[in-house]
Amino acid sequence: MQHAQSKVIIVAGPTASGKTALAVALARRFDGEVINADSMQVYRGMDIGTAKPSLSERGGVPHHLMDVVDPDEPFNAAIFRSLALPLVHDIVRRGKVCLVVGGTGLYIRSLLGGLMPVPPSDPAVREALIAEWKSGGLDRLYARLEQLDPEAAAKIHPHDALRITRALEIVALTRQKASALSRAHGFGDRTLRALKIGLDVPRPALYERIDVRSLSMMRSGLVEETQELIRRGFSRDLKPMQAIGYRHAVGLLDGRWTMDEAAALLQRDTRRYAKRQLTWFKADPEMQWIAPEALDTVLAAVRTFLESDGEAAFALSGGRAG
Known part of the structure; x- marks a missing residue:
């Protein structure tokens, strides 16, 4: 029932x-x-x-x-x-x-x-992204996200380090855009x-x-x-x-x-x-x-x-x- x-x-x-x-x-x-x-x-x-x-x-x-x-x-x-x-x-x-x-x-x-459904955070990938953020600035990571997944980038504030690194992490782990995964789900x-x-x-x-x-x-x-x-x-x-x-x-x-x-x-x-x-x-x-x-x-x-x-x-x- x-x-x-x-x-x-x-x-x-x-x-x-x-x-x-x-x-x-x-x-x-x-x-x-x-x-x-x-x-x-x-x-x-x-x-x-x-x-x-x-x-x-x-x-x-x-x-x-x-x-x-x-x-x-x-x-x-x-x-x-x-x-x-x-x-x-x-x-x-x-x-x-x-x-x-x-x-x-x-x-x-x-x-x-x-x-x-997305893979859990990978410590190695996440730490590498954070290290890059600390050394080169968040602007550089955001620019890369704009290039790899412009749709996702448009929904994320340029200062939101957590969401920027997560979106890039998803691309690295799945070889797919987070925005595409969202639409498919x-x-x-x-x-x-x-x-x-x-x-x-x-x-x-x-x-x-x-x-x-x-x-x-x-x-x-x-x-x-x-x-x-x-x-x-x-x-x-x-x-x-x-x-x-x-x-x-x-x-x-x-x-x-x-x-x-x-x-x-x-x-x-x-x-x-x-x-x-x-x-x-x-x-x-x-x-x-x-x-x-x-x-x-x-x-x-x-x-x-x-x-x-x-x-x-x-x-x-x-x-x-x-």
């Missing part, structure tokens, strides 16, 4: 678009629980720079997969899927509504569509049924929110939070410590920038990150875009989705999809 697929509500969108507030409102209305799909909010001790919702902001709604690892512990899309999928089924089994909320598109895609492992809601904030308003929040982070404890992580022995070279916010605080602590300079760079880099998030999510034809304040529209759509037996055959109105 084949069991019905578990239903999930995806609340996605760029940073500072209002995902937490909407998710909490939906969870409280439909007796739901939230699974975090933000790749930085999984880390303990990294609260201010990740905009991790406080207990009061969570509104009494259970939130899962926050504060699950230390900054020096491994965490990636495969680990996320292995933890999130059983949580989804457990939440649904208990008669609750499951909301998956965050801005990390790869985590959401891996949960809904599986992971493409298709991410079609549909074990869940999802209603995907994308928060659509006009770009000027979104950037204004980002600028205000970035400045608030710098002035209300991000530098001290980063300093405490360093005091506890977490290296500046760790992947989470190189993330937006923390690398800016490190630059300030190391004397490379003043507070004003670090804040301005944080604002700029966060706006750029939001733009990349939007590019990712808007490539998904199943994403239904709405304005965050259109709560009645979302409530009606969620209710219809939860009550339906087949695939959701409706569209949200009031958004600017595109």
Whole structure:
């Protein structure tokens, strides 16, 4: 006997678009629980720079997969899927509504569509790439990726050393482009049924929110939070410590920038990150875009989705999809 697929509500969108507030409102209305799909909010001790919702902001709604690892512990899309999928089924089994909320598109895609089969990291290949990065600079590695796999390079920030080296490693180990492997896989492992809601904030308003929040982070404890992580022995070279916010605080602590300079760079880099998030999510034809304040529209759509037996055959109105 084949069991019905578990239903999930995806609340996605760029940073500072209002995902937490909407998710909490939906969870409280439909007796739901939230699974975090933000790749930085999984880390303990990294609260201010990740905009991790406080207990009061969570509104009494259970939130899962926050504060699950230390900054020096491994965490990636495969680990996320292995933890999130059983949580989804457990939440649904208990008669609750499951909301998956965050801005990390790869985590959401891996949960809904599986992971493409690629070989595990090869220490020798990885160490050679890292040595080349350290000696010749990351720009050279990125230029090579642009030559070998331009499609993959276009989706990776030139400063994202981890993803650049991984993409080059895949080429070295498989003699195939990571982008080609991704297309061949298709991410079609549909074990869940999802209603995907994308928060659509006009770009000027979104950037204004980002600028205000970035400045608030710098002035209300991000530098001290980063300093405490360093005091506890977490290296500046760790992947989470190189993330937006923390690398800016490190630059300030190391004397490379003043507070004003670090804040301005944080604002700029966060706006750029939001733009990349939007590019990712808007490539998904199943994403239904709405304005965050259109709560009645979302409530009606969620209710219809939860009550339906087949695939959701409706569209949200009031958004600017595109």
